[in-house]
Each structure stands twice: as structure tokens, then as C-alpha cells.
Amino acid sequence: MPSANCLRSFSQLSLDATAHSTAASRFLQPRVACFSTSAARHANPQMKKKGMTAAPKKGVKTLNTKKSKGASNNDMGKRPAQGERKAQRKRIVLSNNNALEVSSLKDLSKANVLSEANQGLVMGLPEPVVDALRDVEAFKTTQGWSFFRRPAVLMRKEAIQLVQLFKEAEDSAAGATKRTIRRILTGERKGGKSTLLLQGLSTAFLRQWFVINLPECQDIVNAHTDYAPLEGSKPIQYTQDTYTAGLLSQTLKANKAYFEKATITQKHELPVTLPAKAKLKDLVAIGIANAEASWPVFKALWTELSQPGQPQILLAAEGLSHIMQNSEYMNADVKRIHAHDLTIVRHFVDHLSGAKQLPNGGMVLAATSKSNAPTSPALDFRIKSAEALKTKTELPQWNPYTAVDMRTMDALKDLSDPKADLDVLEVGGLSKEEARSIMEYYAESGMLRHQVNDSFVTEKWSLAGMGNIGELEKNSVRTRL
């Protein structure tokens, strides 16, 4: 017969394993028989719990609910104020005091902006144009303006093509048939599409055109601003009062020279009364002040601009694929509103598609984006077929298994038509001469510390994917190797 002592120790064996673990952990962890000596492999490692320290040897342990100043809350630095970080993110810096002044840099002016002799040169943007471009939000945070003393642009091959289009438009404006030139800027990522659009805007400002720019199409359709159905429209359209007011204010600031002189010549139906002898500037100011009147004011402004003798108009938009699909806004049936049902977008797309012509001639420019672009199969298809027409290759076939957005297809149908004047302007890589020119500008600004010779230019040109200007800047200015 075993002794009582022996039995007790056996029972103790199974007890002391349970005695130290809490009830919860008993369920969580696999129980191991106490008389097994093999290690329980793959068992969850037992975490030490915080605050489960043993009782102090001396004194009493008291509850301390105050936040300890030393251990957990070390950084007592000042937190950024509300909105400060966003402002930092969105800030556009156009000059760098540490960069050297480039002595050979010539400014673009009204006289020389249309000349083809500028090809391959880096040209500075004059101060008033920079202000106007800032007003229409043509500069982006992702562009490298902050590296140089003042904004300057490379007059690349595509820029010269664009400038020639401006010249054509101006020439036709003098004649009887006023042409509306419509172009979509496409090309690879970081290829300089937005900068080319900016060059177009600056040309328009220099040539004293009237400029309306939609700085980012995403902002129109992402349902961040208020919207309301437009009365008397069928099918129903939606106005965006706040956004339109903002657009009016940008336009007013950017086209200051025009508004100084412009007067009201027509009779407009407005929800607010205009003071007598009001100028066009006052009309727009009313639209800015009363957001609900902004869309009628915009229409009134457009009517004024349509009168004969008014300047040519440049309509520009950035991030085209956002407005070539359903917007984020919902209608009364909680269905997505198509972007073309928003009044501002409709206004732009009508002119881009050729449904309406600019009354005094001018240009409609739309830039696509490759980094911030929702998929728009119809837009991609139309652009591809336009490229196929240019290269005289076989036209692409529509993939029947993708959902087709017929409104986009119809709006851009001129792209597939060789006779229509809607076309793509492909922004490709720089040539080696252009790359050399811009790299010499980098070097003269002191941002590229290397001798600019043929082998160096070719190396950077190759590494930048055959002259992709964004990559070229990234390789030579942003990264110091």
C-alpha cells in the first residue's frame, strides 16, 4: 500500500500547474499532463502581463491613476495646429534662394512666346504669368519648382507644337471662321503632361486670352462639395455652387487684365439684382459672394465672352479620366450621377467633344494623368484608336466583355475620326539635345554638380527611360548619388 505522503505529492503535481495560472489562461493554453516530461512544442509562449508584478516587500501598493510624466509621455513638443500639416502638404514653393541665378535665362514674352526659335531652350516665366498660374492652380506640389530660383520651362518639341496650335487659333480668329482647337495630352507617367498644360496656360496668359482652368477634375466629382439639381433641366443636371463660386474667383483673379476693362453688354436673368452701371467684374464678384447665384453668373459670364470682339478662350482641365465616368454624387434614387450631368463638367465636355464651338475661337486642352486616374475603358479605347490613326496601324477593337460608358464614347468619338479636329498630343521622352539643354540649366542653377558632357547626358537620358523628363529630374536633381 502506498503511503499517504506519496499520494499527496502526486495530487500536488497536477495542482501546482493550475495554481499559478489564472482561470482564463487555463482555457487558452493547452493543458499538459503533469506526469509527462516531454516539452510541449509549438505551445504559445507565455507573455508576461503588465502590472502583474509581485506585491512590494515593504509598504503597500497603492493605485496610481495619474499619467506618469516621465515614462509614457516623453515628447512634450508642440503639436502642429489644426490644418497646418495639410497646408504644409499643399504648399506650392516656386523659388529656392539657395539655387543660383541663371544668367542666360530669358523670359517668355508676348512677342517671343509663339516663335519656333525657342525650341530646345529653357525659358523663364515672367512674374505676372506666374501669379496668374498660381491663381488657376496650375502648379502642382509634385513638380520640382521648389528646386530653382524661379519658374522656368523647357520649350520641348511638344511645346512648340502646342504653340503652333495657338498661332493657328489666333490666325483663324482674325478671319471669318473661328477655329476651336481641341487636344488631349497623353503620354507616359512623369512625362510632363501637366507641365505642358501649364505651358499652354502660360502661353494663353501671355497672348491675353481668357483662361478658365479646372485644376483637378477629381475635385469636381469626388462629392466633397455641395450639389443641387438644376431647375428646368431635362434630363436632370446638377450644379455645384461652392465649386463654381471658387472657379469664378480663380478666373477673376487670373484674368485681372481682362476684367479691368470688360463691361456688361447683355441683359442677364440673375437671382440677385445687379447695381446699375455694374461692370463684368462686379457681376463675377456677385457670383463669388452668393454661391447659389454662381451658376447663373457663370452662364452670364460665358454669354458675355461669346459676344463678338471678345478674346479667345482657353478651356483647360487636368485629370480627364475622372470626368469620363460616374461621379461620386448620388441622385434621388441613390444612383451614381454621371459626371457629364454636372453642369461644369458638361460645359467643358461639350466644348471638348465639339458639340459646342468656342464663339471667338480658342482652344480646349485636357491633360490625362497616369498616376491619379481611375480606369475609364472608354477613354483609353478612344485614345488608343487616335494613336493608331496617327501611326497608321490597325484600329483597336473594343473588348465586348467590358462595360461600356456610352456617354464617354460619344463625347470622344471624334478621336476615332481622322477628319475631326479633336486629337491627342502625345507627350513622349525628350530628345538628347533637349535633355542636354535642361541638364545645363540644372547645372547652372547649382542643383546638379557634375560636368554636363555627352556621356553624362546619355547616361541620365537612358536611365530616365529614354528621356522621361520627370525621371530625368528625379535622377539628376532630387537624388544626389
Added chain:
Amino acid sequence: MVCRKIAQGLSRAVDTFGAQSRIQCARTARRSLQLPTTRSISTTVSRPAEIETEAQEPFTAAKPFDFEADDGENGAKGGQNILRTLRVVPASPSYFSAKPTFTDDFLSLSALLRKVATLPTIPNAEAPKVAWKTVEQYRIMTNEPVKTQRFHKMLHILRRLNCIHPQLMPQEVVEAMKRYKKPSQPGDVKPKPGVIDELGRAKGVGRRKTSSAVAWLVEGEGEVLINGQSLTEYFGRLHHRESAVWALKATGRLDKYNLFGLVEGGGSTGQAEAMTLAVAKALMVHEPALKPALRRAGCITRDPRKVERKKPGHIKARKMPTWVKR
């Protein structure tokens, strides 16, 4: 029955003697030419005192035994008598050592070295690359438990022999070294030289990790297309772009060739570095003289590292499960 056993044993003994003497003949003949020989195993210069005391034994193998000579007189009984008086002398003096073949090899090599020691040499680095047999292979060949250290001493002699100026290398030494070389030597397998095809393209293939790349290089001005995309489109990181064209960049040829690449498998790092090798090989077809420069740039050697396999009982390749006390 006993008689029959003895007769069998005898005939076997005679057979082996005959065979051994035939084999050893050539060796003894050579040895007689190479007098004087020393018995010392060490390759260091022996001290003069030892040389004085050492007596050079002229050594000859035993003559084959002639059983027929006495046949007429005593018949079979006479043969037995001769065998009784026979004192067998082994073919090699190292017969009674523990490793006779190794000792013989070592002695013959050191004798050979002494003979050709005065010939001009070239530095070890310039000597032709030879893959010598490993000690394991030598042990299997000789069937003797040769010590590694001893074997390495022999290798020292062989390397010294290999350093003789190639133009003055005696045929004798070449023959002697052959016994210690591996059957296949480095440089035996020569890859087919690349050709530039009628369109001016040179092809190269490279691999890294699980990626493989094919590169075609034509004369041009630095345009690069990889899988039909430009370098920036295909490789997002600047580092990878530089890796892909590193062979051209390191040799300053980036502006002289156009490159078309097809890459598949693996991730972007593997693909970029597979391109490095492929481009280097294609470049060597155009300009074979660039090989040393490319080797210095690290574009020649294939990096053999791959993902280590996971083992049973481990969580990853090497990670073990957490140790739990109970």
C-alpha cells in the same frame, strides 16, 4: 587435400609475383635513371649531415623465379625445394611501409622536382589553373589511408612543378602530373562563342534568384526596352534601372548600344540583376576584350544564392519553434 591446397597457394603466389614484377618494371627502370634518391618524406632541404650519412642503396627487384631450370633433375620435388629456400624481395622498397603506393608517389615526385628544380618558373598566380585530386579521391585511387597533411605536402610539390615555365615544361613532368589531376579540368568545357547575327544583334542570357533574362544588344544610342516597356516603366526603382544596364554603364558603353530585354520570373531585384548578367554576356560578344573590366564590375559571375528550403521540424529554413519548458 593438404597437398592440393599448397599447390593452389603456390600457383597464386607465382601469378601475383609475375604480375607485380611486370608492373613495377617500368618504375624500377625509371628509378634507376633518377639516382640518387632519398628516403626522406619532407620537402625541406635535407641537412648536409644526413646526406653524408645516407647510403644510396642500389635497388633491383627480384628476378622472376625459374621453375623450369631444375625440372629435369628432381621434378616436382625439386620445385618445392627451391620454394623453401626462396627469399622474396618486393618490387618496391616501400613495400613494408604502411602506405607503399603513397610513399612511392611521394618519392618519385620529390625526385622529379629535384631533377627539374633549376628550370625557370613563373609566379603561382600565372601558372595554369589545375584541379588536383582531393585527398578523398586519392585515397580511393590508392586504397591507402593517406593522411591529409601528407597529401598536402605532396600537393606542394605538384604545385611547384606546375609553376615551371610552360614553354620549358618537360614532357616527363606533364606525364607525372597527369596522375594527380582530376579527370575534368577548369576550362575544359568552353562555351560556344557568341555570334552577331545578320541584324547586328548579340544575344546574352543571365539568371539570378528565380529570374532569367535574355538581352539583345545592337549598336545604337542608348535606348533600352525591357519586355516592351521603357526602363522607367518596367523598373520603378532607380537602383534596379542601374542594375539592369550596369554592364553598359560600368564600361562606358551606355550611349553606344541599344538594348532589348526579355525578363521573366522572380521579383524586380532578381530580374534587374539577371539583366546585368545577360547584358554583360551580350556585350562580350560585341567586345570580348571588355571581359576583365566586366569582371571587375561584377557582371560575369552568376550569383548562386537561392532561397533556402524549409526543413521539417523548423518553422522556416532555420527557425525553430519556441522552446517551452513544460
